[in-house]
Amino acid sequence: LASPPRAVNVDLQTDATLQVDISDALSERDKVKFTVHTKSTLPNFKQNEFSVVRQHEEFIWLHDSFVENEDYAGYIIPPAPPRPDFDASREKLQKLGEGEGSMTKEEFTKMKQELEAEYLAIFKKTVAMHEVFLCRVAAHPVLRKDLNFHVFLEYNQDLSVRGKNKKEKLEDFFKNVVKSADGVLVAGVKDVDDFFEHEKTFLLEYHNRVKDASAKSDKMIRSHKSAADDINRIASSLYTLGTQDSTDLCKYESLLKLLTFLCFKIEARVAADEDLKLADLLKYYLRESQAAKDLLYRRSRALVDYENANKALDKARAKNRDVLQAETSQQLCCHKFEKISESAKQELIDFKTRRVAAFRKNLVELAELELKHAKGNLQLLQSCLGVLKGNT
Amino acid sequence: MCLSSSEPASLPAEDISTNSNGPKQDLLFDEDPEDLFAEATEEVSLDSPERDLLLSDGPSPAITPITPPTSVITPCIGHSLLRIKFEQFQTCFLQIEEEEGGDLFDMNISVSDPEKVGDGMNAYMAYKVTTKTSMSVFKRTEFSVKRRFSDFLGLHSKLASKYLHVGYIVPPAPEKSIVGMTKVKVGKEDQSSNEFVEKRRSALERYLMRTVKHPVLLKDPDVLQFLESSDLPRAVSTQALSSAGLLRMVNKAADAVNKMTIKMNESDAWFEEKQQHFENLDVQLRKLHASVESLVCHRKELSVNTAQFAKSAAMLGNSEDHTALSRALSQLAEVEEKIDQLHQDQANADFYLFSELLGDYVRLITAVKGVFDHRMKTWQKWQDSQMLLQKKREAEAKLQFTNKPDKLQQAKDEIKELEGKVQQGERDFEQISKTIRKEVSRFEKDRVKDFKTIIIKYLESLVQTQQQLIKYWEAFLPEAKAIS
Numbered sequence: 040l041a042s043p044p045r046a047v048n049v050d051l052q053t054d055a056t057l058q059v060d061i062s063d064a065l066s067e068r069d070k071v072k073f074t075v076h077t078k079s080t081l082p083n084f085k086q087n088e089f090s091v092v093r094q095h096e097e098f099i100w101l102h103d104s105f106v107e108n109e110d111y112a113g114y115i116i117p118p119a120p121p122r123p124d125f126d127a128s129r130e131k132l133q134k135l136g137e138g139e140g141s142m143t144k145e146e147f148t149k150m151k152q153e154l155e156a157e158y159l160a161i162f163k164k165t166v167a168m169h170e171v172f173l174c175r176v177a178a179h180p181v182l183r184k185d186l187n188f189h190v191f192l193e194y195n196q197d198l199s200v201r202g203k204n205k206k207e208k209l210e211d212f213f214k215n216v217v218k219s220a221d222g223v224l225v226a227g228v229k230d231v232d233d234f235f236e237h238e239k240t241f242l243l244e245y246h247n248r249v250k251d252a253s254a255k256s257d258k259m260i261r262s263h264k265s266a267a268d269d270i271n272r273i274a275s276s277l278y279t280l281g282t283q284d285s286t287d288l289c290k291y292e293s294l295l296k297l298l299t300f301l302c303f304k305i306e307a308r309v310a311a312d313e314d315l316k317l318a319d320l321l322k323y324y325l326r327e328s329q330a331a332k333d334l335l336y337r338r339s340r341a342l343v344d345y346e347n348a349n350k351a352l353d354k355a356r357a358k359n360r361d362v363l364q365a366e367t368s369q370q371l372c373c374h375k376f377e378k379i380s381e382s383a384k385q386e387l388i389d390f391k392t393r394r395v396a397a398f399r400k401n402l403v404e405l406a407e408l409e410l411k412h413a414k415g416n417l418q419l420l421q422s423c424l425g426v427l428k429g430n431t
Numbered sequence: 432m433c434l435s436s437s438e439p440a441s442l443p444a445e446d447i448s449t450n451s452n453g454p455k456q457d458l459l460f461d462e463d464p465e466d467l468f469a470e471a472t473e474e475v476s477l478d479s480p481e482r483d484l485l486l487s488d489g490p491s492p493a494i495t496p497i498t499p500p501t502s503v504i505t506p507c508i509g510h511s512l513l514r515i516k517f518e519q520f521q522t523c524f525l526q527i528e529e530e531e532g533g534d535l536f537d538m539n540i541s542v543s544d545p546e547k548v549g550d551g552m553n554a555y556m557a558y559k560v561t562t563k564t565s566m567s568v569f570k571r572t573e574f575s576v577k578r579r580f581s582d583f584l585g586l587h588s589k590l591a592s593k594y595l596h597v598g599y600i601v602p603p604a605p606e607k608s609i610v611g612m613t614k615v616k617v618g619k620e621d622q623s624s625n626e627f628v629e630k631r632r633s634a635l636e637r638y639l640m641r642t643v644k645h646p647v648l649l650k651d652p653d654v655l656q657f658l659e660s661s662d663l664p665r666a667v668s669t670q671a672l673s674s675a676g677l678l679r680m681v682n683k684a685a686d687a688v689n690k691m692t693i694k695m696n697e698s699d700a701w702f703e704e705k706q707q708h709f710e711n712l713d714v715q716l717r718k719l720h721a722s723v724e725s726l727v728c729h730r731k732e733l734s735v736n737t738a739q740f741a742k743s744a745a746m747l748g749n750s751e752d753h754t755a756l757s758r759a760l761s762q763l764a765e766v767e768e769k770i771d772q773l774h775q776d777q778a779n780a781d782f783y784l785f786s787e788l789l790g791d792y793v794r795l796i797t798a799v800k801g802v803f804d805h806r807m808k809t810w811q812k813w814q815d816s817q818m819l820l821q822k823k824r825e826a827e828a829k830l831q832f833t834n835k836p837d838k839l840q841q842a843k844d845e846i847k848e849l850e851g852k853v854q855q856g857e858r859d860f861e862q863i864s865k866t867i868r869k870e871v872s873r874f875e876k877d878r879v880k881d882f883k884t885i886i887i888k889y890l891e892s893l894v895q896t897q898q899q900l901i902k903y904w905e906a907f908l909p910e911a912k913a914i915s
Binding site: 241244245248249251252254255256258259261262263265266269270272273294295298302305391394395398399402403405406407409410413414416417420421423424427428 | 719722723725726729730732733736737739740742743744746747749750751752753755756759760763882883886887890891893894897898900901904905907908911912914915
């Protein structure tokens, strides 16, 4: 696989001190192997340039290690890449194989090519998602220094991280339940700080709206693909129609075939553009806005802890018991809260900058792509019309 | 001076009456004008009885036998002699073949203004049928009448009974739809019943145009009456659940069974090849029709989903707190809304242009196959007569040795009659074969023309769509770039 293009969704500054990309990927039966390539001038690494092979589970391990690290509570943790999902595509290819007998050789070859192209597109996307994650980490002033990250990049053996077993998955599930219940409680706490109060309201609504837009754009693109598939099917039946007809009609039948193929391309391209520039963008910001929400949650949690610690200190002072303990506890909570608040503010500002830049880039590219394709289609259609109208 | 040919049959008027078995001879499509007009180089006087034959329209005013164009005849009032040269006839004949009876085919029929008449289950839709034409077979150049759906079915029924069995491909009428009509009768004024009426109106229009484009059907008195006369007797036997309707169904089933038992020795490879060709075409067109219907469905779905996405994008734009991005997202929502409209228009084009055309052709091919079946039946009839004749001859031979002069005479009479029948059977078979060849070639030409016209229309609609898309995205691009 040729080196995929740099992550298109996110606008990141890269510098020479640490550059990470996925230079290669291999899709096997039930796993994908990513070749993570690093170029760095940092002294931490033994070499300036090196590569290792990683699987999806190892990315998740890295992400989770960030989330669980208390020191990183004040940062937006880059969202984990989604699991590579070729199931649907594989199923389609399998169905095609089973139905091989019921269609002509041309139909079969054509469908196979289409499905293989689809498989390749999904593959490229999953590579891009994993790459974006690593790039975000590498671009973050604090996270890039993380030791686990360096191990991930450099250690050329298997990290032996297994996927979570059933028990651990169940634990995660309960943790999330608790967290969302807690989140509701914590969200109710009004913040004295205007900036954070505004961010909280904004993010809550924004996240929901992005979720909706992402779902609707997926639906729209699926319809588009269905329509394109129909046109493809029409083209195949026209193909078989022409070969049986008398030569008089062959002229028109072959032009008809070309036209149908053109119609298919028109639809398929639009669907692909929308998918790339719109759907992926929305999906990514759905995850990022969730990560931002998580940050706010952690800060609110810390605030609640801080306020509780204050109350406990007052009580202790009133009873004159365990005052020192309460004081230490209160100081810790205060420190934690302030630390989080400070970095959170910057993180949220950066989030907005990134978001605006990414949307701008993708919307501009979407419009440019649509224009390019529409103009190309128009030319082809007009020349086809010219041939048909002039041909009597 | 008169035509040296003494056979008035060389220029017979076509015998068209409503109960006839169709034209006995199809001169319009004769491939050998020489046979007919070899003698026509002689001059014909204005007063000769042959001229009357030449110029008479026969029993039906609608049918024009082979005559030179009126420009040759009418100015000759001042001349004493009509000079009819073979070459003139030949050119005239060819012109007629192309120009359908003396004028260029210039006719446009539109079906419009659907109007509900009556109430409840007896209600029906009346359509206005407007004909605009410069053709001489019509009395006026523009006229309209009111017709209802059963009138169209009645027309088709009459034409089918007259022409199908002699090999003409009679365009099938639009399909009945009990569900569709009931909704209209009951008075449901919603989108689906409006769509149904529009679909039907369009189908009726196409049906009439196809019918009149057929050079023989155009001249049929039933067709002319349908288009011109303000009063038309109700075609009662077209009701789906009537006894006539049931009888039709029974006959159809019987036909199907009979067809299976006819084993014809096809001596003509052309027919075998064409029959196979139409079988294949039938299968392919049905498949194509199904695919196009699926496309129309998905396109409508796409339109709905695009509209939903547009709303969602607008909401997202509202909650976005960066002003320029917020505005751009709202603009995106507007673009998507406009694109949704384009999708709807495209779905309509897919439907009206292609799906309906394919449906028409699936039904037409059934009519074509029917005509081939009639040929088989004609052959069978001929064969049966021949076999019967054979039997009678054998019986006669046996009777020779008995002393029964009456019975012998009877047998001889029967044989004579049967010989006539056999000859007629053979003539019928040859005639229908000839007609079918001609019809098939006309059908194929029309098919190419039809599809070509539709493809051009469809392409033009696609061109429009792309042009609109360019407009929308060009307007959007600066908004997207303005985000900072």
